[in-house]
Amino acid sequence: MPLILEAVGPRVLRLRLGSPGGKDYGILQDLTPHPLKGEAGEGWLRAVFGEGELRLEANPLRLRLFWRGREVLTSSTDGHIRGGLRLPFLARGEGAWSLALALESGEAVYGLGEKFSSLNRRGGLYTSWNEDALGVNTERSYKNVPFLWSPRGWGLFVHTTARTHHGVGYPPWSHRSYVLLAEEEGLDLFFLLGSPAEILKAYADLTGHAPPVPRWSLGVWWSRCYYSTAEEALAVAQRLRVEAFPGDVLLLDGRAWLEVETRCTLDWDPRRYPDPQAFVAALKGLGFRLCLWEYPYVSVHNPLFHELATRGFFLRDREGRPYVYHWDPEPFGQLLTPLPPSGILDFTQEEVVRWWQERHRSLFSIGVDVMKTDFGEQVPEEAVAANGDTGKHLHNAYALLYNRAVYEATPERLVLARSGFAGSHRYPLHWGGDPQADWEGLAASIRGGLSWGMSGGAYYAHDVGGFYGTPEPELYLRWAQAAVFFSHIRFHGTSPREPWYFGEEVARAVRAFLRLRMRLIPYLERTMEESLPLGLPLVRPLPLAFPEDPYAGGFADGEFLLGPDLLVAPVLRPGGEVQVYVPRGRWYDLWEGRAHEGPDLLSFQAAPERIPLLAREGAVIPWGSYASRAEEVALEGFLVVGEGVPSLGKKELGRISSGFHLGELL
Incomplete structure (x- = not known):
């Protein structure tokens, strides 16, 4: 099996072995070749690119990477008492590869997408596989990116949409090594060298830079799960104005505007919204933009289900029938409405993408501004797409396809997305999942946002007050104060999150901090303008x-x-x-x-x-x-x-x- 080395820019080296499975989902945006000077002898190879240098030695196979003459990375040095290495640098099994790199004592490692534990990944085992995490309390997360870096001067991006596992100084494997296990037929790796900021810039050059977002999105978003009627939503908007709380966006969550049993083909619930255009106009009259919830699944009870199935718009099972996803009712308990069995839209087909975008345009035509693109983590491994991929490779890529489709249909180029993968930062913005309404939920939500920023994401918001449970007034206030200083701020939860529910003193303090938020809008805009070309997050x-x-x-x-x-x-x-x-x-x-x-x-x-x-x-x-x-x-x-x-x-x-x-x- 040939080893292929390429330089992609002055600080990025690509190493390929074999051919990874899965289709090309457009994660890589710029592969401009850069000069690579190589020389080889018996049992060794040397390649120089920009101020970087790679040395490979045989017997045993060993990698060494240098940046500006300083060694920043080497293959694992974890040896065995019998002699030799306990962990080989590279190993191949059936349908999988492993890679082992040495870590220095005390060396920190960051990245891997949105993770809610300590930002320093050292000591943990992490899996890059999008899941409905049902909170922020475990390693599971909604936005995974197989990209990590060390302040020592190196970064690594694993170019695959398959499941990868990352033992970052994980003691059961090796406390002195980073071990990658990729469930792939081939290996496609990008080594990025330099300072942390230079590594993030190189990653953005490789996978695309986040675009600017409209000014109104930097304002305050108000939501709860959920406003049960149009009258209730309008009453909240009116009171926010009367009590002088800043607000730019009102968000109607899933049950607020859709009929649950038949969702989701983006049809208003006619019983509660007999005249959607009049409702939108009334909200606009109060100075609010409107965000609506969605997910990319169509209930078997929807009148369009059989037509869409006949047209081949859903992912299929191994026998070629529409794959019907049955939701596990247990995780939600009595908190949320049970979800109906549903087909999963197949966004690998351009016809499906166009149809879905057209459904959105009918909403935008009456004044809807933006969509909350929820879910996107449910593609089973056994499901089959029209392009031939199974869920093994589509599962993670689905978030990219789903949010891209909606983003490109939205006039102001914005979504509020929960799921994400490598490249998703090109389709902002993202919010953290469903945090528990307690102090640890607040701390984990902040870590999730910071972790997303260290993995290439420019923007982030979290549910102020926590999603499930009711926050005590002090917690609610502290959560709002922290959220003011993130790129985006949204109040949301399963119980009311408007300030007047938490007492006059808390409401007064929240109002003052939201006023501070508005004062900082020019600073946020300047930060956005300066940060995006550099691949840096706002936070x-x-x-x-x-x-x-x-x-x-x-x-x-x-x-x-x-x-x-x-x-x-x-x-x-x-x-x-x-x-x-x-x-x-x-x-x-x-x-x-x-x-x-x-x-x-x-x-x-x-x-x-x-x-x-x-x-x-x-x-x-x-x-x-x-x-x-x-x-x-x-x-x-x-x-x-x-x-x-x-x-x-x-x-x-x-x-x-x-x-x-x-x-x-x-």
Whole structure:
């Protein structure tokens, strides 16, 4: 079996062995060849690309990767007492490959998509296989990406849609090795070299850059599971305006606008919505855009099911019959309505994609703005698509096909998606799954968003207040405060999530933070403009922002930066006490103007109306006027951070230094 080496850009090396199964689902976007100089001798091979170098040695087979003359990666050195290696660098079994790479003591590894445990993957076993995780409490997740990286200077992307397993210093396998097990016939690997930011840029160049999103999407999204009638939804929208809570989007979840037994061919429930256009117009009159829920399955009770089955629009079983997916009723308990047996739309067919997009256009024509593309994780391995692939390769790719179809049909090029895979960042935006409404649900939701950002995703939102259960008022407030500093913010849950349900004090504090959110819209837009070409997320975990700081990784699971200049430390437990790590440099407390010199560890006692929020010295932060909708925000001026920093001729609204108080600008 030949080994094929190619350079794709000055810091990316592709290594292929054999031919992976499955079809090409367009994950790779740019494979521009780059010069690769090679030489070989007896038992060795050397290849140089840009400032990178690969060395392969035989007997035993060994890989070494260098970046700018420094060795950043080598094959596993896990040896056996009898001599030789306990783990071979490469091994092939029936329908599977394994790869073993060495990890240094203390070396951190990040990525692999949306995962809800500690951001540092070291010590865990992770599977890249999309699942309805039913929460944020396990390794299972909705958005998996077989891409991981280390601050040591290397990244690895496994180009396959098949199931892969990643033992990242996983002790039952080897605590000193990263071991990949790919359930594939061939192996297609991309090694990416450089700093973490350079690795993310190279990954984005390879798989596509996230596009900008419309300004209104940066505003506040309101939802619950669910508004039972049009009158109830309109009453919430009216009260939000009366009580001066910012709001740009109202979202109708699945049961809110669809009839469950027959969903989903995107037909309004005629009993509750006899005149959908009038409802949409009334909502628009209140200044809200409308988001509707969907999933890509059609109930056997739907009047169109047999017609679609006859036309071959569904995935099929091994005998060629439409595959009917039967939902397991147990996980949902009594919380949600049982789901009907359904066919799974086959988005490998252009005719199906066009039909589905046309169903959407009838919604957009009456004023619907965006769709919440839920689910997408249910393709069974035994299901067969029209293109010949089985679920073995289609299962993960399905999220990409589904969200691409809806994204491309939407006039403003946006979806709110739950499922995702490599390449899905090109079809924003994504939200985290169904978190438990408790403090650990909040912490895990933040980790999931940060993890998605470390895996190539630019945007993320989570369900403020948690999805299942009812949050206590303090938790609800702290969740809202943390969500304000993510790229997108949405309130959602199985019980009401509007602020007035949590008491006057909480409602007042939430209102103040949502006003702060609106003020930050120009900063978010500038961050988006600067970040997307670099492949960076809007929200940055500390190991990504400060890869050379040996202490930053210890605070990765809570703190983060919004853009380059705002350091946020969410309150993740009752009582308001927060430990804040201040990175190197001078940072100013936005509430009091006090300067802190890093590196340092501070203790904050956060009052209900505050969370720790610091700004980097030298920053000039665009500041917006207050408005109830993001589209109405105007640039008011700039906050200048530090004593001796020039305002660059811009309108200076305030200088963040001793005596500054953010509350005065809210």
